[in-house]
Amino acid sequence: xxxxxxxxxxxxxxxxxxxxxxxxxxxxxxxxxxxxxxxxxxxxxxxxxxxxxxxxxxxxxxxxxxxxxxxxxxxxxxxxxxxxxxxxxxxxxxxxxxxxxxxxxxxxxxxxxxxx
Amino acid sequence: xxxxxxxxxxxxxxxxxxxxxxxxxxxxxxxxxxxxxxxxxxxxxxxxxxxxxxxxxxxxxxxxxxxxxxxxxxxxxxxxxxxxxxxxxxxxxxxxxxxxxxxxxxxxxxxxxxxxxxxxxxxxxxxxxxxxxxxxxxxxxxxxxxxxxxxxxxxxxxxxxxxxxxxxxxxxxxxxxxxxxxxxxxxxxxxxxxxxxxxxxxxxxxxxxxxxxxxxxxxxxxxxxxxxxxxxxxxxxxxxxxxxxxxxxxxxxxxxxxxxxxxxxxxxxxxxxxxxxxxxxxxxxxxxxxxxxxxxxxxxxxxxxxxxxxxxxxxxxxxxxxxxxxxxxxxxxxxxxxxxxxxxxxxxxxxxxxxxxxxxxxxxxxxxxxxxxxxxxxxxxxxxxxxxxxxxxxxxxxxxxxxxxxxxxxxxxxxxxxxxxxxxxxxxxxxxxxxxxxxxxxxxxxxxxxxxxxxxxxxxxxxxxxxxxxxxxxxxxxxxxxxxxxxxxxxxxxxxxxxxxxxxxxxxxxxxxxxxxxxxxxxxxxxxxxxxxxxx
Numbered sequence: 001x002x003x004x005x006x007x008x009x010x011x012x013x014x015x016x017x018x019x020x021x022x023x024x025x026x027x028x029x030x031x032x033x034x035x036x037x038x039x040x041x042x043x044x045x046x047x048x049x050x051x052x053x054x055x056x057x058x059x060x061x062x063x064x065x066x067x068x069x070x071x072x073x074x075x076x077x078x079x080x081x082x083x084x085x086x087x088x089x090x091x092x093x094x095x096x097x098x099x100x101x102x103x104x105x106x107x108x109x110x111x112x113x114x115x116x
Numbered sequence: 117x118x119x120x121x122x123x124x125x126x127x128x129x130x131x132x133x134x135x136x137x138x139x140x141x142x143x144x145x146x147x148x149x150x151x152x153x154x155x156x157x158x159x160x161x162x163x164x165x166x167x168x169x170x171x172x173x174x175x176x177x178x179x180x181x182x183x184x185x186x187x188x189x190x191x192x193x194x195x196x197x198x199x200x201x202x203x204x205x206x207x208x209x210x211x212x213x214x215x216x217x218x219x220x221x222x223x224x225x226x227x228x229x230x231x232x233x234x235x236x237x238x239x240x241x242x243x244x245x246x247x248x249x250x251x252x253x254x255x256x257x258x259x260x261x262x263x264x265x266x267x268x269x270x271x272x273x274x275x276x277x278x279x280x281x282x283x284x285x286x287x288x289x290x291x292x293x294x295x296x297x298x299x300x301x302x303x304x305x306x307x308x309x310x311x312x313x314x315x316x317x318x319x320x321x322x323x324x325x326x327x328x329x330x331x332x333x334x335x336x337x338x339x340x341x342x343x344x345x346x347x348x349x350x351x352x353x354x355x356x357x358x359x360x361x362x363x364x365x366x367x368x369x370x371x372x373x374x375x376x377x378x379x380x381x382x383x384x385x386x387x388x389x390x391x392x393x394x395x396x397x398x399x400x401x402x403x404x405x406x407x408x409x410x411x412x413x414x415x416x417x418x419x420x421x422x423x424x425x426x427x428x429x430x431x432x433x434x435x436x437x438x439x440x441x442x443x444x445x446x447x448x449x450x451x452x453x454x455x456x457x458x459x460x461x462x463x464x465x466x467x468x469x470x471x472x473x474x475x476x477x478x479x480x481x482x483x484x485x486x487x488x489x490x491x492x493x494x495x496x497x498x499x500x501x502x503x504x505x506x507x508x509x510x511x512x513x514x515x516x517x518x519x520x521x522x523x524x525x526x527x528x529x530x531x532x533x534x535x536x537x538x539x540x541x542x543x544x545x546x547x548x549x550x551x552x553x554x555x556x557x558x559x560x561x562x563x564x565x566x567x568x569x570x571x572x573x574x575x576x577x578x579x580x581x582x583x584x585x586x587x588x589x590x591x592x593x594x595x596x597x598x599x600x601x602x603x604x605x606x607x608x609x610x611x612x613x614x615x616x617x618x619x620x621x622x623x624x625x626x627x628x629x630x631x632x633x634x635x636x637x638x639x640x641x642x643x644x645x646x647x648x649x650x651x652x
Contacts, residue, residue, distance in 0.1 A: 030200065031204050031241065034240075076207075076241035079206070079241055080197040080206060083199070083203050087199060
């Protein structure tokens, strides 16, 4: 997926990996989160992604011309997960919208693990 | 000095409740500092709500052993955590609680150890800790506590010392986190942490001193970062920033010199460099004081009022033309906007805008040539005055009614010169005859016509032409008279008292009487006048 912003002088193309990196980096700045998990691992085997592979835990796509961001994360045991997730949603929406100028329709947080 | 060297569960509970209250009192200040991670101004509120969730838990306690109290605090904070700083608080106290749960009495070394454990727990729960936040403030405070507890066993002194450390660290947060420095604030969550410690200290002192909330808060004030508020009131509009290299004095000295010169003052640094940030009315004096200490570098002075204004307008280049119109009625507002008017001043008959209102609108418009459409005989004078009061190139098109204003707008052509447009617009309104249908507000005789209150009257070109009891009948007569000497287009703007159907049926009737004319009916939404009519 490539996001596109047009103006009179030309177009700006934002590739999915760019959007995913922005979302991923914003996510790991959030408190309570200890890692990203690869979005594919459905079998419960969750490995914490290294920094450079952050975008594997992020999926970005368009819906009705707006961005939807799915995040796959691991949180610290003993944190209030709902609050942590809410903070992530706020932060990612804010960062992506201010940096790219695109509207974020939804941020879905998938908690794939809890680190004890 | 009182001599508390150990605290029990009941005291701990009271300390915590006191901390929650202190925080809540300062909630708005903390909110206003909130710029990171998302500048949504809710840190204070979130922290306070998180704390109160723990207070509720504490109030439910039946036993008040240390273990019960810390567990209640940890659980309450966990369940009530809101926002980033709320979650961080919950982690800090979770660590704090695990260390203390088996204690009967807590002395200063135990308290310091618990703080350190809290910090460790808090740091564990984040992948990439951001320095310059509550985490940093808590960490340095815990380190200080570890040193102090070896020498100091009295709780009041112990807390006072670590409180000072927390304030010192808080002052440094803008150096660690760029967004804070840019906004000229200290970290909001960190400030909240300072207030919590302050609450603890007050509680310990409160056993000796009767609690006198506000006074107690001021006790350890030296070194405390002044409350920084947002820029909305702009008492000190010049944001002045610079760096002094190899200063011949201390930051503290300079800070004292800046007393009373402004707000949001931030003077930080070491022997090598001092950074100054201040919002002031006297940027010159601020620079001079700095010069006394050494060479200045990276000087930046900005007028925040201008910045504030230009945030909205920054993308709009100075345009060739700007048009301001005085308008009454929502329908007319839309019509004028659709025609390309840049700014609208609400007003008209019975509520004439002042010269000042017009000057303000002119000043706010970023355009080289500004046209003003007063749309009312009484406003033309104020518009002329306004034109003289500003140094912008202002043209007042003497429109006496909104329909005339519309005609003037239709004559406007952005491709032509300002002078050409001015003469075109004036010509356009000469060809427009306007009529108004309204009601008499009191019994009177005017232009030879006797009226009773409530009579419907028709006004043609500023003179009363006819009167009657039926709005549509008066309107019909009036329009017929206006169109007598010829006219191709008749436009009817119906006001807020008239329904769309009624206006359209009037249009149909006129069409029957004058089949050669083109008749348009628009919603004007104006008060007072049932109909405004233009004939061209």
